[in-house]
Amino acid sequence: MHRQTSIYSKTLSRPFKLLIISHPTDTIPNMNKSNQQQSLVIIKPDGVQRSLIGEIVKRYERVGLKLLAMKMVIPTIQQARQHYSSDPQWVVKKGQSIIEKFKAQGKTTSLTDQQLGQNILDTLIKYITSGPVVVMVWQGTNAIKLIRKITGGTEPLTSDVGTIRGDYTLDSYQNADMDNRSVRNLVHASGSPEEAQTEIALWFKPEEILKYRLIAEQILYDINLDGILE
Numbered sequence: 001m002h003r004q005t006s007i008y009s010k011t012l013s014r015p016f017k018l019l020i021i022s023h024p025t026d027t028i029p030n031m032n033k034s035n036q037q038q039s040l041v042i043i044k045p046d047g048v049q050r051s052l053i054g055e056i057v058k059r060y061e062r063v064g065l066k067l068l069a070m071k072m073v074i075p076t077i078q079q080a081r082q083h084y085s086s087d088p089q090w091v092v093k094k095g096q097s098i099i100e101k102f103k104a105q106g107k108t109t110s111l112t113d114q115q116l117g118q119n120i121l122d123t124l125i126k127y128i129t130s131g132p133v134v135v136m137v138w139q140g141t142n143a144i145k146l147i148r149k150i151t152g153g154t155e156p157l158t159s160d161v162g163t164i165r166g167d168y169t170l171d172s173y174q175n176a177d178m179d180n181r182s183v184r185n186l187v188h189a190s191g192s193p194e195e196a197q198t199e200i201a202l203w204f205k206p207e208e209i210l211k212y213r214l215i216a217e218q219i220l221y222d223i224n225l226d227g228i229l230e
């Protein structure tokens, strides 16, 4: 898969041949770039309003992920609805998880799982369309899992220290429920490679996803760590 180019110098007294070998990014020898994944990440309106764009980008950047696309938009209601409808089971599953939570607390509700889930979805649409957001595509080995780890659990109150949601905000389900609003947790990150592909296609045109080689990948994915010494 190498591309070889030969250049003959006519200006030197002796014939001189320079051999240039270039490689497409994913076929560089001695690099193991297996299980490369892309993930769609959104810095939600509270992240922008809290001036946390730089901090959040830094977290994904410093682990070695590659930023392929980035833009700032104010999502429309239609975009937000499409974004959160990539999993058609989401509403019912969310409603069921709330009923489970109620049961564990000894509480009951007259609402169905569908109604409870739909209410969460409605408040979520209101939240995500309330102001500018930053939409990004990140790529790297096991990017989906890695980004979810760095992002932290859904509820900031219980998400781990060291994660974005755990370190930079304080919201809880209890406070969100009391105000009948979505829990404010700064970031959205794709849950699976399939979800990521649907979400990326929703927010970006193919030509907006840049293809380039990041120098850091040379050390992150190099098999033998050769080529360091002069």
Ligand code: ADP
Residues within 6 Å of the ligand: 094, 098, 120, 124, 153, 154, 173, 176, 177, 181, 182, 183, 184, 185, 187, 188, 189, 191
């Ligand atoms: P995650 O964003 O961690 O993947 P979900 O896909 O379950 O979580 O939910 C999407 C978003 O909906 C969450 O990030 C959060 O803003 C909001 N949300 C989820 N569950 C609740 C809930 N029980 N109460 C209020 N808001 C919620």
